[in-house]
Amino acid sequence: MTDACVYLVGTGPGDPELLTVKALRLLQNSDVVVYDRLVTDEILQLIPAGVSRIFVGKQSGKHTVPQDEINSLLVKLAESKRTIVRLKGGDPFIFGRGSEEAVYLARHHVAFEVVPGITAASACSSYAGIPLTHRGLAHGVQIITGHCQGDLPLDFDWRSLADADKTIVVYMGVANISFIVDRLIQAGLAETTPAAAIENGTSRKQRRLLTTLARLPQETRQAGLSAPVLFVIGKVVQLADELEWFTPGEIEALQPAVAFEKERHG
Numbered sequence: 001m002t003d004a005c006v007y008l009v010g011t012g013p014g015d016p017e018l019l020t021v022k023a024l025r026l027l028q029n030s031d032v033v034v035y036d037r038l039v040t041d042e043i044l045q046l047i048p049a050g051v052s053r054i055f056v057g058k059q060s061g062k063h064t065v066p067q068d069e070i071n072s073l074l075v076k077l078a079e080s081k082r083t084i085v086r087l088k089g090g091d092p093f094i095f096g097r098g099s100e101e102a103v104y105l106a107r108h109h110v111a112f113e114v115v116p117g118i119t120a121a122s123a124c125s126s127y128a129g130i131p132l133t134h135r136g137l138a139h140g141v142q143i144i145t146g147h148c149q150g151d152l153p154l155d156f157d158w159r160s161l162a163d164a165d166k167t168i169v170v171y172m173g174v175a176n177i178s179f180i181v182d183r184l185i186q187a188g189l190a191e192t193t194p195a196a197a198i199e200n201g202t203s204r205k206q207r208r209l210l211t212t213l214a215r216l217p218q219e220t221r222q223a224g225l226s227a228p229v230l231f232v233i234g235k236v237v238q239l240a241d242e243l244e245w246f247t248p249g250e251i252e253a254l255q256p257a258v259a260f261e262k263e264r265h266g
């Protein structure tokens, strides 16, 4: 084994000030940084000049670098570099495939460390004024993916998910939001349950849409929201107006959601 170490580092979902002190220290002392699409430009700017950067995300019109290739790349880099930072949006161990990379590294006897990041569920909902739990409104949170590998059908226990006393957070759900909403309603969750969609959460481009469960798919389409989008479903969403505190920087990027919110509030 070499003295190389691969650091699987979470950046949080966008706002660079949500980086941990440890993540920043590692970025500034790295020999090479391997990153994907969700890592924002503001965060990439924190990498010192002269440090190699390798992009392994999806470029428009092209396919994502296959996970096998990323795994091999990390092992290969460990042969010649000492501090390899594998940067991931949010938290590496929440829908980030960080664990797949860690398993591969462990099996190839490459040392690794995991640096947790603030996951989208936590950060995006906070920046949208939505607490995931709140006494009397939600005593738990259920986090699910809205997309399965190989586009397999979402085969969940919808009855247990449709719990009005828990908040549901859906990652990667844009393509399947109609299906998810239909299943939740069929399983007993009220159509009027408050629901939110947050696009580009915690960034200057953040857009927030507030609606009800039944209207969520249509409103998402109408507002033209596209990934990354986080859906939050549950009574806690009713606090979003009262707890709104974050003003994203780019007013023009806010327009469709602002228009929608005006329409909703009259």
Ligand SMILES: C[S@@+](CC[C@H](N)C(=O)[O-])C[C@H]1O[C@@H](n2cnc3c(N)ncnc32)[C@H](O)[C@@H]1O
Residues within 6 Å of the ligand: 013, 014, 038, 088, 089, 090, 091, 092, 093, 094, 095, 096, 118, 119, 120, 121, 124, 170, 171, 172, 173, 198, 199, 200, 201, 202, 203, 227, 228, 229, 230, 231
């Ligand atoms: C592949 S998952 C990665 C999740 C990441 N590891 C985390 O912990 O947040 C990508 C999904 O995370 C959610 N997401 C990540 N960053 C986001 C952001 N800034 N705004 C809204 N959703 C975000 C979206 O649902 C997106 O489709």
